[in-house]
Amino acid sequence: xxxxxxxxxxxxxxxxxxxxxxxxxxxxxxxxxxxxxxxxxxxxxxxxxxxxxxxxxxxxxxxxxxxxxxxxxxxxxxxxxxxxxxxxxxxxxxxxxxxxxxxxxxxxxxxxxxxxxxxxxxxxxxxxxxxxxxxxxxxxxxxxxxxxxxxxxxxxxxxxxxxxxxxxxxxxxxxxxxxxxxxxxxxxxxxxxxxxxxxxxxxxxxxxxxxxxxxxxxxxxxxxxxxxxxxxxxxxxxxxxxxxxxxxxx
Amino acid sequence: xxxxxxxxxxxxxxxxxxxxxxxxxxxxxxxxxxxxxxxxxxxxxxxxxxxxxxxxxxxx
Numbered sequence: 001x002x003x004x005x006x007x008x009x010x011x012x013x014x015x016x017x018x019x020x021x022x023x024x025x026x027x028x029x030x031x032x033x034x035x036x037x038x039x040x041x042x043x044x045x046x047x048x049x050x051x052x053x054x055x056x057x058x059x060x061x062x063x064x065x066x067x068x069x070x071x072x073x074x075x076x077x078x079x080x081x082x083x084x085x086x087x088x089x090x091x092x093x094x095x096x097x098x099x100x101x102x103x104x105x106x107x108x109x110x111x112x113x114x115x116x117x118x119x120x121x122x123x124x125x126x127x128x129x130x131x132x133x134x135x136x137x138x139x140x141x142x143x144x145x146x147x148x149x150x151x152x153x154x155x156x157x158x159x160x161x162x163x164x165x166x167x168x169x170x171x172x173x174x175x176x177x178x179x180x181x182x183x184x185x186x187x188x189x190x191x192x193x194x195x196x197x198x199x200x201x202x203x204x205x206x207x208x209x210x211x212x213x214x215x216x217x218x219x220x221x222x223x224x225x226x227x228x229x230x231x232x233x234x235x236x237x238x239x240x241x242x243x244x245x246x247x248x249x250x
Numbered sequence: 251x252x253x254x255x256x257x258x259x260x261x262x263x264x265x266x267x268x269x270x271x272x273x274x275x276x277x278x279x280x281x282x283x284x285x286x287x288x289x290x291x292x293x294x295x296x297x298x299x300x301x302x303x304x305x306x307x308x309x310x
Contacts, residue, residue, distance in 0.1 A: 118268065
């Protein structure tokens with residue numbers, strides 16, 4: 001019984017069987033993303049009250065925090081897939097890592113961008129070289145480095161290996177970002193949500209942020225699955241199963 | 251409801267420039283990225299179809 005389950009899981013580990021499965025999953029994730037975005041944005045602008053300190057300017061939090069969370073989380077998932085590809089030589093996991101990198105880079109960029117546009121009115125500066133901001137900038141550069149390194153190596157399997165090593169070394173930066181506000185004296189405020197203590201914000205604000213985070217999550221899955229399907233076709237272009245696909249034969 | 255008028259909504263209590271500057275760029279990237287990802291798949295499908303056509307013409 002348990003053996004059968006293991007075999008079934010491995011079945012989806014081949015690009016050939018994952019390609020149609022991903023295709024069927026994408027519309028569901030777009031649907032969920034749309035629902036969470038509508039609800040999340042409604043709460044962000046119409047339900048969450050004005051902040052007593054920051055007025056309406058604080059509403060940037062509803063995209064800043066989800067983007068920052070996703071930038072870190074996607075990095076961990078990307079490094080996990082890249083590492084798995086390196087260890088087990090599974091093609092699909094390396095393709096997943098490659099598909100996640102641009103989305104992670106965009107999330108990292110958005111966390112920096114929205115942070116700057118929040119920092120300017122509240123701190124008086126677009127940018128300061130403090131621990132949180134600097135380590136977040138390094139995360140963005142790690143994504144760019146991963147993408148550039150893979151693009152620079154012609155042989156796809158060698159590119160996977162080089163990228164995996166870069167991704168794995170870079171993992172050390174994620175806890176540095178997360179704990180930077182505790183370890184160093186920084187301008188950036190502490191964690192808004194933590195497992196150990198009650199959240200330091202109004203309940204509707206917290207809900208808005210969590211639902212927006214779910215929206216970002218669904219968006220990231222949908223777009224990464226779309227991209228991994230393109231990567232599968234690019235890399236498996238010379239296989240029989242790709243040539244036999246209905247969308248190729250038409 | 252937080253807003254007395256649409257103008258008040260867009261003004262964001264004086265923070266409009268920063269709030270919309272953040273949400274605007276976020277929306278733009280999240281519209282462009284899926285389009286690019288879809289286009290990447292369309293492009294490879296087009297070249298695969300062309301290749302297939304070339305092969306069938308060769309065998310004829």
